[in-house]
Amino acid sequence: MQEISLNILDVAQNSVSAKASLIEISVVEDSKAHTLQVMIRDNGCGMTEEQVNSVTDPFYTTRTTRRVGLGIPFFKMASEMTGGFFEIRSKVGEGTCVTASFRTDHIDCMPLGEIEETMYSLITMNTETDFLYTARRDETESVTDTREFRTILEGIPFDTPEVAAFIRNYLKENSPFRN
Numbered sequence: 001m002q003e004i005s006l007n008i009l010d011v012a013q014n015s016v017s018a019k020a021s022l023i024e025i026s027v028v029e030d031s032k033a034h035t036l037q038v039m040i041r042d043n044g045c046g047m048t049e050e051q052v053n054s055v056t057d058p059f060y061t062t063r064t065t066r067r068v069g070l071g072i073p074f075f076k077m078a079s080e081m082t083g084g085f086f087e088i089r090s091k092v093g094e095g096t097c098v099t100a101s102f103r104t105d106h107i108d109c110m111p112l113g114e115i116e117e118t119m120y121s122l123i124t125m126n127t128e129t130d131f132l133y134t135a136r137r138d139e140t141e142s143v144t145d146t147r148e149f150r151t152i153l154e155g156i157p158f159d160t161p162e163v164a165a166f167i168r169n170y171l172k173e174n175s176p177f178r179n
Helices: 004-017 049-054 071-081 115-125 146-153 161-173
Strands: 022-030 035-042 086-091 095-103 130-137 140-145
Touching: 004 022, 004 035, 004 071, 004 095, 004 115, 022 115, 049 086, 071 086, 071 095, 115 130, 115 161, 130 146, 140 146, 146 161
Parallel strands: 022 130
Antiparallel strands: 022 035, 035 095, 086 095, 130 140
């Protein structure tokens, strides 16, 4: 994948597949320290210790449609190639947390990419799942919580055109990653 945001999309879709009702996504950039940390945590079905140990192997997948799973191994490789780290913690019945750290001053660090569009896609395509998205660049932070949107919308779905347009604009206007 050419952008970190696409890795986030892939891992978050795994969380949706794991029947998570809430997915927390945190993207934190410290420009002085030249670091970017991504955390994706869900309350889905979780994984056994054996599955956690196998999930970074590209020839391991739980999918029946293909025999390889490259999303997590590529995400791990991308972070570690920059001098960062990668960690997966999971417990059956409680959920999974994936954390990746990147050195943004390293030549191999991919750009973050269109994180606002990634979050827009996740929210509007997975209307039964709630997302808590925290974006921080240095001292500027934005928090988007779809549970608050649900309360305000009183049952109007996120994929309704007017609501989807609002979500897209909200994410872009409040993003600390906009230049």
